[in-house]
Amino acid sequence: MALHRFIPARYHTTIGSHRPALHVAPGDTVETTLVDSAGHDASGRQVTPGGNPQTGPFHVAGAEPGDTLVVRLERVVPDRDGGYSASVTAPNVVDPEYAAAMPERRRSEWVVDRAAGTATLAAPTTALGQLTLPLAPMVGCFGVAPEGGQAISTATSGPHGGNMDYRGFGTGVTAYFPVFAPGALFHIGDGHALQGDGEIAGTGIEISMEVRFTLDLIKGKRIRWPRGENADHLFTVGNARPLDQAVQHATTEMLRLLQEDHGLDGHAAHILLGQCVEYDLGNVFDPAYTMVCKIAKRTLARVRRGG
Amino acid sequence: MALHRFIPARYHTTIGSHRPALHVAPGDTVETTLVDSAGHDASGRQVTPGGNPQTGPFHVAGAEPGDTLVVRLERVVPDRDGGYSASVTAPNVVDPEYAAAMPERRRSEWVVDRAAGTATLAAPTTALGQLTLPLAPMVGCFGVAPEGGQAISTATSGPHGGNMDYRGFGTGVTAYFPVFAPGALFHIGDGHALQGDGEIAGTGIEISMEVRFTLDLIKGKRIRWPRGENADHLFTVGNARPLDQAVQHATTEMLRLLQEDHGLDGHAAHILLGQCVEYDLGNVFDPAYTMVCKIAKRTLARVRRGG
Amino acid sequence: MALHRFIPARYHTTIGSHRPALHVAPGDTVETTLVDSAGHDASGRQVTPGGNPQTGPFHVAGAEPGDTLVVRLERVVPDRDGGYSASVTAPNVVDPEYAAAMPERRRSEWVVDRAAGTATLAAPTTALGQLTLPLAPMVGCFGVAPEGGQAISTATSGPHGGNMDYRGFGTGVTAYFPVFAPGALFHIGDGHALQGDGEIAGTGIEISMEVRFTLDLIKGKRIRWPRGENADHLFTVGNARPLDQAVQHATTEMLRLLQEDHGLDGHAAHILLGQCVEYDLGNVFDPAYTMVCKIAKRTLARVRRGG
């Protein structure tokens, strides 16, 4: 149960079977930092090329294919006072015939007040003036070395996680990833001070971060897609395009979760999901889109109480 | 501002330019009933063939193509004590290779306690036992006569509305539809005592209903897709397949809404959506899927306050 | 086996259960004309509003839901000397970020030389000069009244046929449609002097036409999607979006065709398709896209010969 204070020396823009940056044991906690998506650190200095550079990978002793990696996100907070975002939504999230009518692509700067917990548009050049929004920090891109020795760009996502840009991945959430490579090789990066659903502009408010997380293992537990848990919900994550397929992956994984982990028979799992499922939208900007399938813990508690 | 108590004599399983069942004036309120999706009324008697039979159409005096129909849903409540649902999710929402492993399709019966506000599984044949869930009544299918004299099945949806199966369409919500035909010709049906996101089993808890709604017009206001408003959010609705295209329709309509109705310039609308948009999933069972794009009223209030 | 020379008096821009324009018996032949997609006739005069106006519907005596309508296209030829096309591909067939770089949308005029069998660009304003292409006349939009009393826009397609824009629907081809309404109610329109796959500009070379076709019935033969046959191939047509779903519909229908009509067991049908199937692309411009699944007659002949 060691605590590792890790200072990254290099970063990766693929998630793959790279040489471990740090070896940890199951149950260990890591405190480290993430550069922003363009490779800038807490001081605003560019320390690595852009493209969602990842801190890590972290090698978890004893992790083997067929296990599940547990990642408890204990602290996900910006570590500087400014972020940036794109000013135009991506052409793939608007009607094709509307894409030609989009305003010119620029960069918006935001002042982040960590004490107040807010982000404020720096230059009042639009009707938004100096719009101030509450922070909701999260990590956009994290995951484990993918199956079969692949190294997959941090611009996309898959069964291994990756650039899911789901607003639910902030402080207090536990994420689960299928282990495909020895040591799991956990990567993490792409902090957002806040973000709309879908990351439809192709960015949140991009910012460097301090993070603390605990890595653990469930030995012999095989999952197919990332999963997660917060105070209120269990969830599963599907990453694919079109969104229809992301829905299929996430829903199928949730049906497995209910049957394998909660002892429901097939009809019970299907009836429960049919009337109680919730979905959240992750990234719709990447090559692969993300859909999250959720079930409320209070609903599962009702099931356990016998209705 | 008349109040019409309307007793339906016939029902439609297409939404189209059918002979009006009732003529009303803008501002009038209608109290009426909806049979369930299988055509059964409050007494449980089948009074019309199944397939989301619609009450109506209601002809609104003065409505013309290019106007917007306003539908304030003032009361959407079950009017009997039992509903039914499918017991298996649709094969199109699970992985294709998982579809062969689905349990056998059955019908689940639910006891609805309107006083307590609950639905309870009638036959404890699964691990769910007599699961009890809180009611969240809504209408699955409603809308106006489509463009160009079309008559479109109540099994699907489009710019005219239709079978959107969005959980947000319950008591207290205002819906907006583009008017395509003289009189707008509003149809409504397919009540659900409650439903999961996506209507992934192909049903909610299907039930007959009492509804009260007020119909109004915004003359000369042209919208392209259904819109809505509740206490917390403004929203737009895209209906298409794949979901990616439903996202495009809903997002484009929201960009128009922000610019046309709220005076935002292009960059303001795009930046705001980029960091503040939310999406909800409607139907993913029909030929056309539904995605809802939302912006919080408190966020718009921040914009109006000047940031 | 009558021959009807039919002069259309009105046209429809939905395919639906409209009042029959002509009653025919199974086996009868019809000679008639089609206006172009903008409603212009052989003399170039606009006689009806645009939007793929349909000649018909033709009521076939004895046709009932559950039968198959047979349409032998015996003559599909332009009846005037000029056509037009769009000059820019649709934004939905290019990358979203490329859509903003498209040239301005114009109309191209083509001189059609029916004796020579060619179409020539009228105004040499581009690098194409007076490009001359061989004619390959076809009908873009035809089909039968859809299921359940629907009336569906001629801008799209479905199980009933509609705007499929498949280059294979020219002289000598036999098309099959599922009958959904009494009399089948056959509609036909949208002639193209020639067209690229996909109708990616949203038009072929649009032109009015003379057509001759024979309508027949296969009583009690239920098909789910349009089918066709030419000298070399049998084919099935799926209409949906995304194309993936059109592939699913067409492939499933072909699996049924091989098993029901050609006596193949399941493994035989699957193995044969796996190694011998061909696909053609129909419309990728409409709300619904079209994919055609084909099997060569010479391959089926090999099967019948016992390998």
Next chain:
Amino acid sequence: MALHRFIPARYHTTIGSHRPALHVAPGDTVETTLVDSAGHDASGRQVTPGGNPQTGPFHVAGAEPGDTLVVRLERVVPDRDGGYSASVTAPNVVDPEYAAAMPERRRSEWVVDRAAGTATLAAPTTALGQLTLPLAPMVGCFGVAPEGGQAISTATSGPHGGNMDYRGFGTGVTAYFPVFAPGALFHIGDGHALQGDGEIAGTGIEISMEVRFTLDLIKGKRIRWPRGENADHLFTVGNARPLDQAVQHATTEMLRLLQEDHGLDGHAAHILLGQCVEYDLGNVFDPAYTMVCKIAKRTLARVRRGG
């Protein structure tokens, strides 16, 4: 212009920046062998794990990102007398509700007669008997090291090529790939004795192969997607899901090809494609699907002749 006879010692199931197996110069020719998709060589012995193992990579001296790799496929022929295929189409190419009705998945064995140029079903257990089909040998999976240091599974495809399963990649075809890594790092594998469009069973007739190809470079020529050329056509390849997006990639690349390589202005390119484009279907089994966009050389010749 050396000729290299290369005997592979190891294989890769990702396409990535692996250590070169052989260094060649632009213009050099390579003769080598491909194991089948399950890792079996000409003698039928399994020499490497399955999953479309690739021979290579071949490092081309002087190739740099921004260049184009030219691959002339001079000989693509089976080198043994037996192949295998799956006996059931993939569940993702049939309607979801049909997927449950599929026959049991088996393996079919085929006897390949290289002299006669035929493949014959070995075990006459279905209505196909000993069906004999003409050979049409091709490579299913080939390409270059992807962008950004990625290593991508040979089960899928992308801008770098990969598992495209396009029937057009046989003897006599020239393929072009964008170079993303120094030396290009060309991989090749997954021979099919023949295959239906789409590889809808997930296999062609899988077989080991002898291949001869010449590798060349077009320095400073940047393409975005694989391209190709045969006696009759130029073509571009899009790899993505859904197919709609593969259509977009391939069509956009063809618009670039016509404008950059053939001197057409924008309107010329769009008009030409609109009326003359053809599409072929590649793989619809993988995570990424493949669509091929073609233009006939005789059409381009017409354009050059001035119409």
